[in-house]
Amino acid sequence: MKEGSVVEVPVRVIPCLDVDRGRVVKGVNFVDLVDAGDPVEQAHVYNEEGADELVFLDITASSDGREIIEEVVTQTAESVFIPLTVGGGIRSVEDFRRILLAGADKVSVNTAAVQNPALVDAAAKACGNQCVVVAIDARRDPALPSGFGVTIHGGRTRTERDAVEWAREVESRGAGEILLTSMDADGTCEGFDLEMIEAVSGTVSVPVIASGGAGKPEDFPAAVRAGAAAVLAASVFHFRKFSIREVKEAIRSAGFEVRPV
Numbered sequence: 001m002k003e004g005s006v007v008e009v010p011v012r013v014i015p016c017l018d019v020d021r022g023r024v025v026k027g028v029n030f031v032d033l034v035d036a037g038d039p040v041e042q043a044h045v046y047n048e049e050g051a052d053e054l055v056f057l058d059i060t061a062s063s064d065g066r067e068i069i070e071e072v073v074t075q076t077a078e079s080v081f082i083p084l085t086v087g088g089g090i091r092s093v094e095d096f097r098r099i100l101l102a103g104a105d106k107v108s109v110n111t112a113a114v115q116n117p118a119l120v121d122a123a124a125k126a127c128g129n130q131c132v133v134v135a136i137d138a139r140r141d142p143a144l145p146s147g148f149g150v151t152i153h154g155g156r157t158r159t160e161r162d163a164v165e166w167a168r169e170v171e172s173r174g175a176g177e178i179l180l181t182s183m184d185a186d187g188t189c190e191g192f193d194l195e196m197i198e199a200v201s202g203t204v205s206v207p208v209i210a211s212g213g214a215g216k217p218e219d220f221p222a223a224v225r226a227g228a229a230a231v232l233a234a235s236v237f238h239f240r241k242f243s244i245r246e247v248k249e250a251i252r253s254a255g256f257e258v259r260p261v
Contacts, residue, residue, distance in 0.1 A: 010257045012052040012230035013220070013247050014209065015237045017042055019058050019072065019088070040075045042238065047080040049244045050261030054080055055179070055209075055232060057108065057135075058088025070102050077103025085133055085179075096123045100131060108179055110135040111152040114159060114166070117173060124174025133209075134170040135179040138163035138196060146199050155183040164199050171204045178204060179232070182212035187235060189215030194226040201227025217246045221254030 017039045043054055056076055077084050086099050087108025096107045107127070113120050113134055124132045139158065141149035146164035151157060167178055180200050182193035192213045201208040207229035214220060214233040223231050231251075236242060248258045 008257050009229065010052075010259045011224050011228075011251050012209075013050075013244055013251070013258065014053045014055055014230055014232040015042075015046045015051050015244070016055040016057060016211065016232050016234040017076070018234055019056060039072055040079050043076045043084075044079045046237070046244070047082055050248070050259075051082060051244055052259055053083040053085065053230070055085045055108070056087070056104075058086075070098065073099060073102045073104060087133070087135055087179075092119070093122050093126045096127050096131070100127060106131050106133050106177070108133040108135045110137060113170065114150060114152050114161060117169065120170050120173040120175055124176070129174050129176035132175050133177045133179055134167075134175040135181065136163055136167060136170075136200070137181045137183050139183045140193075140196075148196050148199060151183055155181075155186070163196070164203050167200045167204050167208075171206050175206060177207045177209065179209045179211060180228075185213030186211075188213055189236065189241075191215060191219045192223040192226070192228075192231075194222060197223055197226040197228050201229075215241075217242055217250035220247050221251045221256060224251060224256050225254070 019039050046054055056073060073086050083105040085106040085108050086104040090096065090107055090109045091112045099107050120132060120134060137151045137155045138148045139151055140147060144162040146162050148163035150159045150161040150163050150166050152159060182196050185193050190213055192210050197210050208227060209230040209232050210223040210228035211232040214236055220231045245261045248261055251258050
């Protein structure tokens with residue numbers, strides 16, 4: 001959400017639970033993962049601390065070729081009263097329906113959408129645009145027009161797709177939201193990739209959630225200024241580096257609207 005927007009929508013602050021086989025984990029660039037707790041307990045804490053939404057990503061489901069752990073999704077959904085987005089190992093419209101029935105409000109798809117773009121159209125038609133979040137894990141790639149390329153399998157596999165062109169395509173296919181992660185910045189705590197956020201948010205009209213690289217409260221309003229409608233982080237919240245309240249105060253101090261804690 002850029003400054004000067006005609007309609008001022010509160011910026012959403014979203015903790016992310018990166019889950020591997022039922023446990024919250026965190027690393028740098030999605031590798032060297034360390035245990036960060038139980039997802040149900042973490043979700044309850046974030047709900048109480050004033051998170052606007054929660055994202056639950058089974059980060060090894062696609063690369064391991066397995067389905068998301070559904071019972072953990074159900075337990076997590078039952079522990080919170082805020083919107084829950086779930087992703088990881090989603091390959092079909094049936095998977096969308098299954099995860100929504102398990103308690104999710106929205107479903108995030110990444111690898112399967114890249115491999116089968118028609119899945120986005122089918123999911124939007126079957127479940128509604130508002131339920132379809134396309135996650136784009138991007139890395140800098142000077143060989144591509146925008147300078148950013150799409151990766152899949154939790155950032156492990158590069159593709160030939162341009163991230164900005166892909167964002168434009170998934171919006172046209174019915175995605176209601178884009179979860180944009182800089183794989184180069186992920187877990188580094190050195191700040192969001194503002195150039196990437198600007199490039200993607202400047203080409204689509206659906207909300208863009210900025211992810212990857214947050215290290216201090218001041219990083220979040222910078223992402224909003226670059227065009228993000230929502231900001232997401234994991235390790236800085238999991239390891240209590242700072243609180244959701246502090247992030248919201250930083251965003252509010254920068255002149256953007258946020259929901260009260």
